[in-house]
Amino acid sequence: MDFDSDEENVIEEDFYAFLNVPKEATKEEINNAYRRLSRMYHPDKHVDPALKAKAEVMFNKTKRAYEVLSDPHQRAIYDSLGTKGLETEGWEIVQRTKTPAEIRAEYEQLAEERAERKKKQATNPTGNITIAINATDLFNPYDDELFDDEYESDFISGIPTVEVSSMQFTQSVDFPLTQKDTCTLSGQLQTQNGTGGGGVNLSWRHIFSHKSWAELEMTAGSGPAVSFKGFRTLTKRFFWNGGTILQFTPEGIRPGIMSTLAMQIDKHSVGYLSYHGGGSVAVLHANHQGYREQPFQRLHPSRPAALVRLTSVHPQDDESGIETQSGWLGPSADSSSTAQRRRSRSTATSRSPSSAGCPPALTRASQTYSFPIHLCEEIMPAPVFYATIVPLVAYVVVKKGLVEPILREEKSKKVEKQKQDNYNKLLEKRREAMAAQDLMMATYDRIREEETRKKGLVVVKAVYGRLFAEASGQGQGDMELSNEVLDVTVPVQCLVKDSKLTIHDRTKSELPGFFDPALGEEKMLHIIYNYHEQPHEVTISDNEPLRLPKTSHRANVT
Structure with a gap:
């Protein structure tokens, strides 16, 4: 479990795990689990x-879990928001006559509104830094014979020239005014071969409904400009956005117009038909109803353009997709295709005319840093090698040597903070687990005696926590353990009924007689048991379901 705030850093009780029932458990399954635990814990x-005092604590905990899960309304709230949802905040507005589904929907809406208010407190900064590097001299240098003989070559002149051909920096912050009005302040700076410019944009957007919005934008930098943009959902499958721009130049006012019609072709594909005419600083955004922001490219003032773009997202992963586009930019045509996977931050691009390049990029939070490197004008083996194999090797080296150690250190600090924040809670959980095991001893002896007599399922040893790999050279059943483990032989045997044991896909730390001995670390449950007097052994992860006995668990005895 990840913890992002002090409030979320507190350990929450899992009633389903405590009763050892699935989340979709029926009322009968919950009643049976309650009766089973009550027989052990009733004062x-x-x-x-001493045992009576411990029993009162465990019985009250069992009763609390049963009361919540057996009541449809409380269970609906608990499923949506956990134990926090059962507290006073928000409960007063819920009508007890509502159905569980309505309660879930209402509390989910409350949670979304709280999250939205938190988001609006921030300015939502976003940025993009792009530095283009020209490294074509590495593979296709100028021939020295082209120069006059009076220029003598030396070591310095023989070093290939690698230069920064262009840079672009953009940054923006949002200032929410109301639920429907937002101001955005953004700026950009770009250079190309030593020359460039920049500008500052101030925009105001008003959302009329979930189907439409309008935006007024003022730009200063390479000449002041004013633009008006709009978005409208036309039908279930079509939406439109467009606008007009007035740019003020020494030669007069230069108008521009742009329009895009998009169609949802299928569940994973969207087609765009765009037309841009005039203007040079127009940027449109379509980020409504789940569509990712799509900035249009800057246009030459005297070259109108038409563009057709098709975007398809992978059915199993909205982080990856492929995009193809073709268009007409004045007297010339252009086409390109791009395949990308955002989760792994990798991009591959092919474009006409043919060339080779390496486009490394890094995305962190809302900031994007990209460094496209132009290696050659024509496809050659050496540049292709350096554009593919070398970045991959460099990525592995950086990841293993730099990124992973940093992440491990961050995880270690986070785990330590979790332990500090939950220190008292962990002590309480440990006391409860030890008390539960003391109360289980009579049940444990009875079940173990019955299973031994009928040659059923007898738990020899069970440990839970941070386990290491099996030690080499040790005998069957020997497992090398860390200091963060808990002996759970007694509670695991008590889960056996009619020579069968079932543990559902919940954290094992909430089972009676268990607690979390390694908070924040990966935990496992290791069980050695006999069935029909044959040795068996199994190890599962913390949230993995388990059913015993199984033939696949049978140990090989030599």
Whole structure:
């Protein structure tokens, strides 16, 4: 589990795991689990004062889990928001006559509104830094014979020239005014071969409904400009965005117009038909209803353009997709295709005319840093090698030697913070686990005796926590353990019924007699058991379901 705030850093109880029932458990399954635990934990079952006090704690916990999961309304709230949803915040607005589905929907809406308010407190900064590097001299240098003899070559002149051909920096921040009005301040700076310019944009967007919005933008930099843009959902499959721009230049006012019609072709593909005429600083965005922001390219003032673009997203992963586009830019035509996978931050591009390049990029939060490197004008083996194999090797080296150690250190710090924040809670959980195991001893002895007599399922050893790999040279059943493990032989045997054991896909740390001995670390459950007097052994991860016995668990005895 990841913890992003102090509030989320607190350990929450898992009632389903405590009762050892699936999340979709029926009321009968919940009743059976409650009766099974009540027989062990009911205070009247224990005469010893110390055990009786422990039994009261465990019985109250069992009763609390049963009351929540057996009541459809409380269960709906718990499923949506956990134990926090059962507290007073928000409960007063829920009508007890509502159905569980309505309660889930209402509490999910409350959670979304709270999250939205948190988002609006921030300015939502986004940025993009692109530095283009021209490295064609590495593979296709100028011939020295082309120069006059009076220029003598030396070591310095023989070094290939690698230069920065262009740079572009963009940054923007949002200032929410109301639920429907947002101001955005953005700026950009770009250079090309030593010359360039930049500008500052101030825009105001008003959302009329989930189907339409309008935006007014003022630009200063390479001449002031004013633009008006709009978005409208036309039908279920069509939407339109467009606008006009007025750019003020020494020669007069230069108008521009742009329009895009998009169609949802199928579930994973969208087609765009665009027309741009005039203007040089127009940028449109279509980021409504889940569509990713698509900035249009800058246009030459005197070259109108028409563009057709088709975008398809992978059915199993909206982080990856392929895009093809073709268009007419004044007297010339252009076509390109791009395949990308954002999750792995990798991009491959092919374009006409043919050339080779290496486009390394890094995305962190809302900031993007890209460094496209132009290696050659024509396809050659050496540049292709350096554009493909070398970046891959460099990526592996950087990841293994730099990134992964940093991530491990960050994880270690996060785990330490979790332990500090939950120190008292962990002590309480440990006391509860030890008390539960003491109360289980009578049940444990009875079940173990019955299973031994009928040669059923007898748990020899069970440990839970941070386990290491099996030690080499050790005998069957020997497992090298860390210091962060818990002996759970007693509670695991108590889960056996009619020579069968089932543990559902929840964290094992919430099972009676268990606690989390290695908070924030990967935990496993290792069980050695006999069935029909044959040795068996199995190891599962923390959230993995388990059913015993299984033939595949049978140990090979030599």
